[in-house]
Amino acid sequence: MDEVSSIYGIDPNDLINNRGLLRSIFNVYDHTILVVELAFSSSGALNALPIMFANSAAQRLFQTSLSSQADLLSLDISFHSGQSWENFINRSLGDETCEEEVLYNINGVRKSGQMVVLKVSNTKLIILLKDIKPSDIDPQIATLRTLDNKTECMLNFGSWEYDVDAGSMYWSKGMYQIFNLPDNSPVSADKYLDFAIPGDKLLIEEFIMRLKSSEYSFEQDLALNVQGKVKLIHVESSPIKNASGKICKVIxxxxxxTETVEFKKELSTQQHFIEQILQASPVLIDIYDLNREVFIYFSKEVSPFVGYTSDTMLSMRPEELQGLVDEDDKQRVLDFFNGFGAATDDDIRTIEYRIKAIDNTYRWLKVRAKVFMRDESGKVSQVICAVQDYTLTKDAEDRLRENEMMQLLLQRKDEFINIASHELKTPITTVKASLQILQRMMERQEREPVINVFLQKALSQTNKLVVLTRDLIDNAKLQSGKMRLNLEVFDLDTFLSEAIEEQMEGFEIIVENLVKRPIRADRRRLEQVLKNFLSNAAKYSPSADKIIVKAEEEINSFRISVKDFGIGIPDDKVSNVFDRFYRVDEKAVQFPGLGLGLHICAEIIKMHGGDYGVDSVFGEGSTFWFSIPDTTPH
Structure with a gap:
């Protein structure tokens, strides 16, 4: 009551009692103003809402004469919320100022309005109805509706609303575009029949019946003829219930x-084509997710590769997948995939590794991989891989390498036999010739000094034979694991003197012994090493006349070195000088030998638990050295 007075400045009771004044005042307003009386049945149900008064705006709005006693319920008005008139009136009678958005049809044109109901008494109400025109709509809402219309048109879809009670239908702008109809053309649920393809009319009629009477949401695809072109229309429908639970609308x-289905069909054809190619290819395509560390796609069945099915491999956890990789290859595989964090999209990387098949045998896989997908931050998230079963190829490569190694060993064997034959032939020939000459000289009773020369030459060559034979025997012992050490404690000064005393003449051997206490080692084998170093120093120093032998103490070890001032060793050959059968210069006549001496020396030092090496400058000389642990009892 107070709200009426505040709006119009007049007591509603005075207005009701003075209809002339009521009419003259209310007719000047653009809002629809109605005064209605409530009519109830004997059971208390609302029967009617007879109109006691309607202003000029009401007559214009409904385009009809609203004479006294006309029933408001007969007008095509419904509540946007779906509630019933009875519920709305009951709320109004509870002294509640009710305001609701309502929908109404005027000659087939759908409109919206804002209704305010004010209680005058328990049997009379004043109803104000304001028509919502486009100019009255909030600019933001108008903008959203415009965007909705444009979005519908751009995405080729439309919305609709079916009023169950009125049997009327509303189409959005997008609906008119789909069916190529002028905007705001009269439409109804039966409009779908206008587009039915011959033979499908019954199907469309069933669809319309379902739409009108639907109690549940449903989806259906319809093939319709729109201006001679068949369109495939997808329909989704949902019922709307009012406050009493009755379905009042279907939206x-x-x-x-159409284009989506055609695209999917074309895509399906292309996908089928690609899948056929992938199935026929011996290469397996997979996609590996770097974040989850699992496979998410295989182009075909995996079982021919590793025995496991594709489904099994796709369901494996990261630790299960890593468990299939050979232990020796595991870190390489992890580094390979982790390395894609810094990869470009054009990078193609390759790795070969072993994976354990379901029968516990290992298969070689060759994988070529590149970036497949990045996340929103640009980080590589997935890698696509082309996988080949490389086992047969790898086996063939291994056999080829074995054959090449065998060929190399045979070649080395032939070279060794040639070298050994040459090395053995020279002293034997010399010894034989010397003995023959000695025999003749003895027969002719030649002078003793001349005889001694030939005896010395025979002895020298015999010593060479002894060294060659010893090297061959030592090498055989090393290969069979039968070489043993005989450790003893001895004085290093005496050891060095005896070893140097037997070396060839023509060299000044300078000894720098800084070790003043006994050492513990296999004296005979250590002497063999030192003599070999001295022999090599003399052999490869044809223009020098000095060799330096140095002994010194290090932390928990003794070190002995032999320095010459000869031809030195080229940089590319230094790392191989201790290899078996290796000779720096292949010209056996210039520097004879079997290529076993330094190798045997290295093995002897290793048996002592020591270390060895060579420091050399090509053209200036070399220093061969070895060190052994200090195991001398203190």
Whole structure:
């Protein structure tokens, strides 16, 4: 009551009692103003809402004469919320100022309005109805509706609303575009029949019946003839219930999915084509997710590769997948995939590794991989891989390497036999010739000094034979694991003197012994090493006349070195000088030998638990050295 007075400045009771004044005042307003009386049945149900008064705006709005006693319920008005008139009136009678958005049809044109109901008494109400025109709509809402219309048109879909009670239908702008109809053309649920393809009319009629009477949401695809072109329309429908639970509306969407279906069909054809190629290819394509560390796709069945099915491999956890990789290859594989964090999209990387098949045998896989997908931050998230079963190829490569190694060993064997034959032939020939000459000289009773020369030459060559034979025997012992050490404690000064005393003449051997206490080692084998170093120093120093032998103490070890001032060793050959059968210069006549001496020396030092090496400058000389642990009892 107070709200009426505040709006119009007049007591509503005075207005009701003075209809002339009521009419003259209310007719000047653009709002629809109605005064209605409530009519109830004997059971208390609302029967009617007879109109006691309607202003000029009401007559214009409904485009009809609203004479006294006309029933408001007969007008095509419904509540946007779906509630019933009875519920709305009961709320109004509870001294509640009710305001609701309502929908009404005027000659087939759908409109919206804002209704305010004010209680005058328990049997009379004043109803104010304001028509919502586009100019009255909030600019933001108008903008959203415009965007909705444009979005519908761009995405080729439309929305609709079916009023169950009125049997009327509303289409959005997008609906008119789908069916190529002028905007705001009269429409109804039966409008779908206008587009039925011959032979499908019954199907469309069933669809319309379902739309009108639907109690549940549903989806359906319809093939319709729109101006001679068949369109596939996807329909989704949902019922709306009012406050009493009765279905009052059905709302829905129509989407033109013709192009989508055709695209999917074309895509399916292309996908089938690609899948056929992938199935026929011996290469397996997979996609590996770097974040989850699992496979998410295989182009074909994996079982021919590793025995496991594709489904099994796709369901494996990261630790299960890593468990299939050979232990020796595991870190390489992890580094390979982790390395894609810094990869470009054009990078193609390759790795070969072993994976354990379901029968516990290992298969070689060759994988070529590149970036497949990045996340929103640009980080590589997935890698696509082309996988080949490389086992047979790898086996063939291994056999080829074995054959090449065998050929190399045979070649080395032939070279060794040639070298050994030459090395043995020279002293034997010399010894034989010397003995023959000695025999003749003895027969002719030649002078003793001349005889001694030939005896010395025979002895020298015999010593060479002894060294060669010893090297061959020592090498055989090393290969069979039968060489043993005989450790003893001895004085290093005496050891060095005896070893140097037997070396060839023509060299000044300078000894720098800084070790003043006994050492513990296999004296005979250590002497063999030192003599070999001295022999090599003399052999490869044809223009020098000095060799330096140095002994010194290090932390928990003794070190002995032999320095010459000869031809030195080229940089590319230094690392091989201790290899078996290796000779720096292949010209046996210039520097004879079997290529076993330094190798045997290295093995002897290793048996002592020591270390060895060579420091050399090509053209200036070399220093061969070895060190052994200090195991001398203190």
């Amino acid at each position: 829905g969407l129509n989407a033109d999915i």
